[in-house]
Amino acid sequence: MLAIISYLVFVGFVLRSAIKDFLWTHPWWHSFLVGVPTIAVPILAYLELLHSSEANKLRAEGIVLQRQITNLTADLDSERNKHLEKIANNTDRPITKAERNAAILRKHLRSNVPVSEGQNTWSGTPEIVELSEDNIVTLFTPRSYSSSTAWCVRVHCDDLEITEIPLGSCPIRLRVIKRYGPDVQLGEITQWEDRFQQAATVTFAKGGPACWATYSKPGSPEKRSLYVYGSSDGSNSFLLEASSGEKIPGDNVEISKWFMVLQAAYEAAGFGRTNFGTGGASHGLLIH
Numbered sequence: 001m002l003a004i005i006s007y008l009v010f011v012g013f014v015l016r017s018a019i020k021d022f023l024w025t026h027p028w029w030h031s032f033l034v035g036v037p038t039i040a041v042p043i044l045a046y047l048e049l050l051h052s053s054e055a056n057k058l059r060a061e062g063i064v065l066q067r068q069i070t071n072l073t074a075d076l077d078s079e080r081n082k083h084l085e086k087i088a089n090n091t092d093r094p095i096t097k098a099e100r101n102a103a104i105l106r107k108h109l110r111s112n113v114p115v116s117e118g119q120n121t122w123s124g125t126p127e128i129v130e131l132s133e134d135n136i137v138t139l140f141t142p143r144s145y146s147s148s149t150a151w152c153v154r155v156h157c158d159d160l161e162i163t164e165i166p167l168g169s170c171p172i173r174l175r176v177i178k179r180y181g182p183d184v185q186l187g188e189i190t191q192w193e194d195r196f197q198q199a200a201t202v203t204f205a206k207g208g209p210a211c212w213a214t215y216s217k218p219g220s221p222e223k224r225s226l227y228v229y230g231s232s233d234g235s236n237s238f239l240l241e242a243s244s245g246e247k248i249p250g251d252n253v254e255i256s257k258w259f260m261v262l263q264a265a266y267e268a269a270g271f272g273r274t275n276f277g278t279g280g281a282s283h284g285l286l287i288h
Contacts, residue, residue, distance in 0.1 A: 096158070097157070097158055098135040098156065098157040098158040099135065099157075101135070101157035101158075101160050101162055102131060102135045102137070102157045104162050104164065104172065105128055105131055105137050105157065105162070106131055108128055108171050108172055109128055109129070109130075109131065110127060110128065110129065111127070111128055111170065111171055111172075112125040112126065112127050112128075112169070112170055113125055113126065113127075113128060113139075113170050113171070113172055113173060113174050114167050114170055114173050114174070115139065115173075115174045115175070115176060116173075116174070116175045116176070117175070117176040119220070119270075120269050120270075121268075121269065122141075123147060123265040123268070123269075124141055124144060124147055125170055126139040126140055126141045126152075126153070127139070127140045127141075127142075127192065129152070129192045135156060135157040135158070136154050136155070136156050136157070136180055137154070137155055137156075137157060137160065138152050138153070138154050139152060139153045139154075139155065139174075140152045140186075140192045140195075141153075142189060142190045142191060142192075143187075143188045143189060143190055144190070147246075148240070148242070148246035148247075148248040148258055148262070149185055149186070149187060149188060149246055149247075149248075150185075150186035150187060150188060150189045150190070150195075151183055151184060151185050151186055152183070152184050152186060152195075153176070153179055153183050153184075154179065154180040154181055154184075155176050155178070155179055155180050156178075156180045159176070159177040159178040159179075159180070160174060160175070160176060160177065161174070161175040161177065162174060162175075163175070185245075204229075204231070204237070204239045204249055205231055205232040205233060206229045206231075206232065206239060207229060207230040207231055207232040207233075207234075208229070208230060208279055209227060209228065209229055209230075209277075209279045210228045210229060210230040210238060210278065210279050210285060211226075211227075211228040211259070211277070211278045211279065211285050211287050212225070212226065212227045212228065212275075212276070212277050213225065213226045213259075213263065213273050213275060213276045213277075214273070214274050214275040215263075215266045215267075215271040215272060215273050215274060216271060216272065216274050217269075217270045217271045217272070218270070218272075220270075223243070224242075224243045224244065224266050224271055225242070225243040226240065226241075226242055226243075226259055226262055226263065227240070227241045227242075228240050228241075228255055228259060228285065228287075229241070230279070230283075236251045236252055236283040237249065237250075237251060238250060238251065238252060238255040238283075238285070239255075240255050240258050240259060240262075242262055246262070251283070252283045252284060252285050252286065253286065255285065256285050256286035256287050259285075259287050260287065
């Protein structure tokens with residue numbers, strides 16, 4: 001308003017002579033009509049200025065409000081996600097024994113481990129070769145001097161106890177509570193990758209017994225035995241049969257080695273030899 005008054009004073013001062021002459025020669029209402037545009041223009045300009053200023057102010061307030069809404073929405077989303085995470089954590093099911101054991105075994109795949117079962121310890125150290133999605137582990141024993149044939153045993157991880165204490169080069173120790181399904185004989189393979197090879201069928205014309213031994217364990221009803229049969233044609237060929245299922249063909253030297261290896265394994269498991277005998281054989285066995 002002060003600007004309008006100043007403007008009118010300035011206009012009146014500059015144009016006072018023209019205005020005076022005009023008013024002298026024209027009726028008053030002519031003067032009023034002529035002066036209306038001069039007065040109206042600055043008034044309208046001022047009103048427009050006020051309108052623009054108000055619009056800019058409202059626009060700025062809208063931007064601030066939009067930012068506040070955006071920040072508030074982000075805060076609410078963050079808070080909601082935290083609550084959802086807590087709910088998810090509280091509803092997670094506990095990890096089962098089988099899952100815990102499977103996680104440990106998965107870290108030691110293809111490692112050899114000592115295994116005990118009941119009161120006995122397995123001969124050799126089988127290899128952890130497979131772990132299925134339903135938490136069943138496969139333990140593989142290759143053919144060696146401690147095992148006449150290759151075989152594998154499957155155990156559900158719920159029926160397994162793991163001791164995470166190394167023994168020599170073996171990272172963990174296992175105790176089998178119950179086996180899963182029957183054992184699988186794999187012939188004479190020495191590595192797991194050869195398990196799909198067709199095992200050669202051993203044909204042997206069995207003659208009379210050349211050597212035998214039985215074993216027992218104090219305080220246990222379990223018995224074990226080893227029998228060696230000569231070939232019916234009298235050649236240097238023998239067959240060693242163990243009560244645990246092994247059948248090993250070979251000459252007198254090879255069979256003698258396997259007989260002593262199996263006997264040493266029995267003795268390590270607490271079994272003592274109770275009976276021993278030999279039969280007639282044209283090729284002597286190195287067994288005592």
